[in-house]
Amino acid sequence: MVLVQTNESVPIATDDDIVRVRQRVRDTAVSLGFSLVDQTKLVTAASELARNALVYGLGGTVRIETLLNDRRSGLRLIFEDHGPGIADTALALTDGYTTGNGLGLGLSGARRLCQDFELVSRPGEGTRVTIARWK
Amino acid sequence: MERIPILKMGQSLLVSIQVDMHDRLALSLQDDLTQQIVNTRARGVLIDISSLEVVDSFIGRMLANIAAMARVLDAQTVVVGMRPAVAITLVELGLSLTGVRTALNVEKGMRLITESGGMEDGAGSDE
Amino acid sequence: MIKLFEGVLAVPMIGTLDSSRTQAVMEALLQKIVDTESELAIIDITGVPTVDTLVAQHLMKTVAAARLMGADCIISGIRPQIAQTIVHLGVELQDVVTKATLADAFGIALRRSNRTIVRMGKTAAAATSDAEPGTGTH
Numbered sequence: 001m002v003l004v005q006t007n008e009s010v011p012i013a014t015d016d017d018i019v020r021v022r023q024r025v026r027d028t029a030v031s032l033g034f035s036l037v038d039q040t041k042l043v044t045a046a047s048e049l050a051r052n053a054l055v056y057g058l059g060g061t062v063r064i065e066t067l068l069n070d071r072r073s074g075l076r077l078i079f080e081d082h083g084p085g086i087a088d089t090a091l092a093l094t095d096g097y098t099t100g101n102g103l104g105l106g107l108s109g110a111r112r113l114c115q116d117f118e119l120v121s122r123p124g125e126g127t128r129v130t131i132a133r134w135k
Numbered sequence: 136m137e138r139i140p141i142l143k144m145g146q147s148l149l150v151s152i153q154v155d156m157h158d159r160l161a162l163s164l165q166d167d168l169t170q171q172i173v174n175t176r177a178r179g180v181l182i183d184i185s186s187l188e189v190v191d192s193f194i195g196r197m198l199a200n201i202a203a204m205a206r207v208l209d210a211q212t213v214v215v216g217m218r219p220a221v222a223i224t225l226v227e228l229g230l231s232l233t234g235v236r237t238a239l240n241v242e243k244g245m246r247l248i249t250e251s252g253g254m255e256d257g258a259g260s261d262e
Numbered sequence: 263m264i265k266l267f268e269g270v271l272a273v274p275m276i277g278t279l280d281s282s283r284t285q286a287v288m289e290a291l292l293q294k295i296v297d298t299e300s301e302l303a304i305i306d307i308t309g310v311p312t313v314d315t316l317v318a319q320h321l322m323k324t325v326a327a328a329r330l331m332g333a334d335c336i337i338s339g340i341r342p343q344i345a346q347t348i349v350h351l352g353v354e355l356q357d358v359v360t361k362a363t364l365a366d367a368f369g370i371a372l373r374r375s376n377r378t379i380v381r382m383g384k385t386a387a388a389a390t391s392d393a394e395p396g397t398g399t400h
Contacts, residue, residue, distance in 0.1 A: 015157040022155060022189060037289060040189060040220040044228060047191040051158070095229055103192045109228040215332065219292035222327035238332040239299050 003068040004076070012050050012081075013059045021050040021062055025077065028064055032073055034135055042075060042133050045113040048106035049079045049129050055100060057081025057127055067132065076116070076132040086121040093119065139164045141171050147179035147248060148172065149241070153186040161197045168201055172208045179248035180205050181241055185216025195230045202235045211251055213237065213244040263294050270371045271300045272364075276309035281316045288324035295333045302374060303328060304367045308339030315351045325358050336360070338367035 007028055010021050025046040029039040046062070053060035060081030067074035086092045093111065098104035107129070111117040116132035136159065142149045148171055150164070168180065182198065184190065190198075202212040215238045225232070238244035264272045273291050275284075291303055305321065307313070313321075325335040338361040340348075361367040372378060 015159050019155050019157045026188070037220045037223055040224045041227065043189050044191050044224050047189060047193075048228075051191075051193060103196055103230070105192045105229050109192060109230070112227050112229065113224065217331045219289065219296060219327065219331065222292065222330040223289065223323070225330055226323045226326045232330060237330060239296065239301065243299070243301070243332065 005066045007064045009063050011061050012053045018050045022047050041113040045110040048110045052106050053079050053081040057083035072134050074132050074134040079129045082126040085123045085125050087123050148177045149181045151183040169204045172210050177210050180212040181244045182214045183216050190221050211248045213247050215244040269301050271303040274306045279317045284317045284320040301333045303335045305337050306339045306364045313344050336367045338364045
């Protein structure tokens with residue numbers, strides 16, 4: 001059984017918000033005692049997904065959650081936007097695929113950096129990306 | 136908006152990124168550097184990222200862009216001081232930073248620039 | 263971890279490697295590279311009997327990370343068995359330099375750092391007079 005505690009919800013509407021998301025994720029990861037490398041992976045993944053929410057999702061939010069199961073603690077991030085949504089999620093998850101000017105590594109990279117990853121999206125219904133790392 | 140200072144060191148430019156940059160600031164750094172390479176006819180560009188705790192694909196692309204633009208302007212770019220946690224994460228992220236040379240610190244970065252003919256000094260100078 | 267000489271580290275790995283141990287050693291190596299400003303690290307796996315895909319991948323990722331930082335790695339001491347495993351598992355060695363013996367890797371380290379080894383005679387004076395003209399010196 002996993003206990004979920006929602007720590008906070010950060011709006012993603014501007015460039016500065018992406019920086020704030022990085023800072024809040026870093027602070028939470030530090031307080032949970034994640035190693036430096038794991039902190040860096042979480043913050044980097046968060047940066048990619050926050051930018052996606054802003055640039056492609058036209059703005060959204062990220063929920064920062066602390067997870068607890070009987071053995072370990074974890075950090076979960078849920079990025080949500082009400083943008084156009086992704087028509088082909090499998091394609092979106094391939095390295096290098098981009099509909100903008102990016103490198104196309106945001107989604108696939110975030111998945112590699114985290115242990116848990118879920119992408120839910122449909123055209124016209126926005127996008128939700130959930131990532132988590134466990135200590 | 137604040138701007139990241141660019142220092143002139145001989146025939147090279149030195150940039151030390153010490154803040155967590157928002158995207159607009161990163162783009163303006165790209166523009167400023169390109170402009171300064173032209174203004175100063177710099178032969179080398181050293182970007183010190185030893186203070187950066189995170190390098191994501193946007194910053195990675197910025198570094199690659201700077202290196203590419205510098206090359207067109209006949210200048211060598213070297214990125215120095217990447218932290219181990221950042222390097223490990225970039226490898227996992229799948230970002231290869233092709234076209235970007237790296238060195239452990241500013242001193243070694245300068246040596247790379249000098250050795251690759253980026254600059255001449257002393258007797259070899261044709262000034 | 264051993265500092266062989268200025269700018270070169272040697273990391274002898276011994277025993278069966280598991281994923282988490284390899285990861286820990288590799289992270290420590292990268293930090294040591296920064297702390298000692300070493301541009302070359304020799305990872306010697308002579309004392310490692312077998313390597314699985316995960317460990318091989320960790321080694322490759324470490325080399326890639328070191329390169330991103332501005333250093334390089336040589337992997338030495340690859341037994342025929344491990345060489346076979348690497349090939350069978352299809353692990354991409356890319357352009358990582360690998361050497362069968364630590365001695366070979368040491369030789370590369372010397373060359374890359376512009377050094378050579380000079381044999382000394384019974385006394386320093388004897389060595390100087392014994393030296394042939396044109397012999398390499400440090």
